[in-house]
Amino acid sequence: MKTVNQKGWFFVLPVLVLVAFNALIPMMTVVNYSVQETFGDNVFFWEGLGWFEQLLNSERFYAALGRQFMFTGIILAIEVPLGIIIALSMPRQGFWVPVCLVLMALPMLIPWNVVGAMWNIFTLPDIGLLGYLMNTTLGINYDMTQDPVAAWVTIVTMDVWHWTSLVVLLSYAGIVSIPDAYYQAAKIDGASNWAVFRYIQLPKMKTVLTIAILLRFMDSFNIYTEPFVLTGGGPGNSTTLLSIDLVKIALGQFDLGPAAAMSLIYFAITLLVSWVFYTVMTKDDAQ
């Protein structure tokens, strides 16, 4: 049992100061921009909630938001089941365990712009391995700079390649924490493989899976560098996810007001979904 001790605040203070400096001041800058109009030279005019209104009525925003949700939905639907399946079929002990873990974790440790660049050269039609195999060996017309479907397949494959290992590592951690006695009991009861998974392994993985899904949701919803380097949002606007669109508006067109309003709505959506998820999952734990 934890003791009530307000002294805890002194321990937390350094963290609070550092994170607040990095989070609150930039956030206030964004809020500040979102209600003003500027024509450069640091001259600002009061705009009120105009940008928010404009944004919530713009088709461009909803299109980008839709693509963002589609991307996050697709990668979660692929990475979570795939990660669980791989974790279940991995060896539990012995020499190959650390080998598997190190190799699997490797993609996560590559800087994000390198990931984008690497997939770019991997998929070039004439000289990239994947592009060459698809076009020349298999005879499928594959060029992600021309074909929106190919572009989508490529960014989804890239994300699966990059992040499925996170789900694998976390699920695996949950699986190896199950004592052997559970499996022996299941064997005596004559439980099927499915029953073992459903009633022993899945419940034990719940906590780590929550973390995995939460992290994957937050990171894929905010993804910017990899798809930007890979496709630049194209062809056309077909892979312009929310954050790519945001940077286009903020730095490309230098429309700080609309970009700031968009940032706030963007942040609010991420926060809302994560909060709902966090509350539902921790509430279940308390029971």
Place this chain on the structure above:
Amino acid sequence: MKLRYIIPIVYILFLMLPIYWLVAMSFKTTNEILSGFSLFPQTFTLENYRVIFTDPTWYWGYINSIIYVSLNTVISIAVALPAAYAFSRYRFLGDKQLFFWLLTNRMAPAAVFALPFFQLYSSVGLFDTHIAVALAHCLFNIPLAVWILEGFMRGVPKELDETAYVDGYSFPRFFVTIFLPSIKAGVGVAAFFCFMFSWVEMLLAKTLTAVAAKPIAATMTKTASSAGYELGLLAAAGTLTIIPGAIVIYFVRNYIAKGFALGRV
């Protein structure tokens, strides 16, 4: 060998393919890359690596990145340790809210913060320094470090603290000589994740630097645009960015999975 092992084997092959292609390319000349498809380097060359190791603008990119990543790891762990201790041992006003607020900082898209960060760090005179990037990365690394460390600390029974106080240990002495050694796996895992997320993040690092503290990623984009498209050189630079991560992960291989398993939520 069991049949189910085919799944992880196929998965690992899938992971290695793009990496192989990057490494193979780094040993080719740019001419060979552009002239057509070849599975293995036909004219094996180390020229790309020679350029990187002899040109200061290239190798300083790596040194800069390693400096700010190390600074960030040290700062994050140092401030996260007492905070995680407080979260794992005490209840205080607003502790749960504070914990969730810390986590929310991982949710803010870095793209949103790029411009305000630039203005903030310019106005305090830290623009283009290693410490600026290290501090900016604290935004998402401190919450993660607190989260992981708290999980490990909760696993240490409270009796350990109480016994130490009865034996006459002061708090700082207890913390450093008894408590820290008992959670050293947790410190290792937290440090690994701080290193990893600071190493792979490039948007803020690029925004906050110009010349003196420029990360390797910025050097790479510059080369891509100024010297045409030097694919071989780019591939060699990319290959080299994988190595620090691979070294770090080797050291913590037995703890990575455990780190998150013990975390809260």
